[in-house]
Amino acid sequence: MSSYEFVYAKSEAEQQAARAPRQLSLLALGLISIGSLLWIWWAVTAAGLIEPLFLPSPQTVLARGWKLITEGYLDASLWQHLGASLGRIGLALLFAVLTAIPLGIAIGRSRLVRGLVDPLIEFYRPIPPLAYLPLIVIWCGIGELSKVLLIYLAIFAPIVIATATGVRSVDPAKLRAAQALGANQGQLIRHVVLPSALPDILTGVRIGLGVGWSTLVAAELIAAQRGLGFMVQSAAQFLVTDVVILGILLIAVIAFALELGLRALQRKLVPWHGQAH
Amino acid sequence: MALLELERIGAQYPGAAEPVLQDISLTLGPEQLLVALGPSGSGKTSLLNLIAGFTAPSQGRISLDGVPVTGPSAERGVVFQDDALLPWQNVLDNVAFGLQLAGVPRAQREAKARELLSLVDLAGFEQRRIWELSGGQKQRVGLARALAAEPRVLLMDEPFGALDAFTREQMQELLLQVWRRTAKPVLLITHDIEEAVFLATDLVLLAPNPGRIAERLHLDFGKRYAAGESARAIKSDPDFIATREHVLAQVFAERQRRQA
Numbered sequence: 001m002s003s004y005e006f007v008y009a010k011s012e013a014e015q016q017a018a019r020a021p022r023q024l025s026l027l028a029l030g031l032i033s034i035g036s037l038l039w040i041w042w043a044v045t046a047a048g049l050i051e052p053l054f055l056p057s058p059q060t061v062l063a064r065g066w067k068l069i070t071e072g073y074l075d076a077s078l079w080q081h082l083g084a085s086l087g088r089i090g091l092a093l094l095f096a097v098l099t100a101i102p103l104g105i106a107i108g109r110s111r112l113v114r115g116l117v118d119p120l121i122e123f124y125r126p127i128p129p130l131a132y133l134p135l136i137v138i139w140c141g142i143g144e145l146s147k148v149l150l151i152y153l154a155i156f157a158p159i160v161i162a163t164a165t166g167v168r169s170v171d172p173a174k175l176r177a178a179q180a181l182g183a184n185q186g187q188l189i190r191h192v193v194l195p196s197a198l199p200d201i202l203t204g205v206r207i208g209l210g211v212g213w214s215t216l217v218a219a220e221l222i223a224a225q226r227g228l229g230f231m232v233q234s235a236a237q238f239l240v241t242d243v244v245i246l247g248i249l250l251i252a253v254i255a256f257a258l259e260l261g262l263r264a265l266q267r268k269l270v271p272w273h274g275q276a277h
Numbered sequence: 278m279a280l281l282e283l284e285r286i287g288a289q290y291p292g293a294a295e296p297v298l299q300d301i302s303l304t305l306g307p308e309q310l311l312v313a314l315g316p317s318g319s320g321k322t323s324l325l326n327l328i329a330g331f332t333a334p335s336q337g338r339i340s341l342d343g344v345p346v347t348g349p350s351a352e353r354g355v356v357f358q359d360d361a362l363l364p365w366q367n368v369l370d371n372v373a374f375g376l377q378l379a380g381v382p383r384a385q386r387e388a389k390a391r392e393l394l395s396l397v398d399l400a401g402f403e404q405r406r407i408w409e410l411s412g413g414q415k416q417r418v419g420l421a422r423a424l425a426a427e428p429r430v431l432l433m434d435e436p437f438g439a440l441d442a443f444t445r446e447q448m449q450e451l452l453l454q455v456w457r458r459t460a461k462p463v464l465l466i467t468h469d470i471e472e473a474v475f476l477a478t479d480l481v482l483l484a485p486n487p488g489r490i491a492e493r494l495h496l497d498f499g500k501r502y503a504a505g506e507s508a509r510a511i512k513s514d515p516d517f518i519a520t521r522e523h524v525l526a527q528v529f530a531e532r533q534r535r536q537a
Binding site: 171173174176177178179180181182183187191192195198270271272275 | 329330331348349350351353354355357359361362363364365374375377378379406407408422423426432
């Protein structure tokens, strides 16, 4: 993206200058709304309008955060909870990427595979993961496998569908150009199809990761001993509201960080995306 | 040297009543720059797709040095109307792409690619991104890419159709220089009459519905340019103007015949 900005910085310098204050004010608006929310939170708790049981004050939550980092919660430090959750979603994502991308390419390239597999994916995709969670527990027990499998299934479908879409929209002229340069089927996929579909694949990963992260809490309801979802759940059972709030904030912050990271990755891996070429 | 032969080629889209191309016979050999000129609907691009091997003819036989054409291959290089370059590779990698596919080691293929980039006047553009190039530069990269794979014939599908008039003239002159230096047989598809008359050693006039050969001409304006005469002198030569008007009249006559 940096080259994009570089190219336009010269030709559209004035427009850029005109646009800059608007971008700044968007950021400022965002800060204002978040700041106001924090202020209201502080004000209502400081004024004693709401019982700390329902809404602890921001400073209590912060203090609890420090305690979680130093002492941990329910026999595990915050890092261990965090690591357990990130490990599960990371493992599920890894398997999803390894299986969904090849399958998506096969669906996009072959009419036969598309006809056979598409109905299955379209059938299971709209089912909320919580609905088939009981079945997974019956089949795979209450161990790590069930948790990772649930997240995996949630991530798998968006990546397959996005990959297949990306593969099917590859510019036929580029395929022909590669064929006329002597490319065989494998080389076509490696050098033309995969890079062409990469923007769509990364979008699929972004969507999949979003869905997977929201499924995480559900997955950690199954007899977990660690994990952010588990932490929030058990804290709720003991009415430790500050841990609940902290856990929710942490889940939100990580989801946001993942999204930003993937966007940065997308800009780095597919700098040509959105360029007129 | 290579000899491309088309014997009584016919092509038909599945389900279509009329054939796209009917009874096309052509030969293309060394030192030849064959231009197929025709209005839209005359099956120009279909003809090129058949020769490139992207589609198969319904009748007739296409062969290169006696070997039948069965599919796309590196021995028939193609330059496309919309460059069809790969934006995830820089200019140098795009030009070296055919050699990369053939398994040529990096150092060797990059040396060859640099050589071809200087042949199309793009030395110094190796590390550029595709989207940083102008339309004419992209077409030159496309030409260098096709030539780098060392094809035995070069097929060009309206390569200058999307360029502005000034760039188009420059590209025509560049093509003639490259053609003279590489001595490859070239088949060029166009709907631009002046371009066709200027470039062709052999001009084939296609008529539409169904696409067929209406007239064949042997011309020498391209050779005169390659021999050193200036493009402006050739294009203002009465011979050139007469030929251009003749071809134009043929195209209009064909159109009126169809309307009548």
